[in-house]
Amino acid sequence: MKDFLRKIWNAIVSLIYKVPYDKLLHFIMGLLFTAIFAVLFPAAAKWCILVAIVIGVLKELFDFWTTKQWDWKDFLATVIGGLIIWIFTFL
Secondary structure, eight states: HHHHHHHHHHHHHHHHHHHHHHHHHHHHHHHHHHHHHHHHHGGGGGGGGHHHHHHHHHHHHHHHHSSSSSOOOHHHHHHHHHHHHHHHHHH
């Protein structure tokens, strides 16, 4: 059993190393802002996924304004971070 769990852990770690650093930052920020919202406003926690969507859109609008580039993968990474917190609000 210990070897099985070690193999799973190593597979997860190897996947994380393949994700670009920028995408990890977007994921963490989506996770963080959504978690803060869910903790501060528990009655509205079922809507916390909207925070990740808004944060992702605002960040990409800022990037588009400054660099003329919109990155859907950055947006998706931010929303996936928020999605994880949103799922935990239902557990």
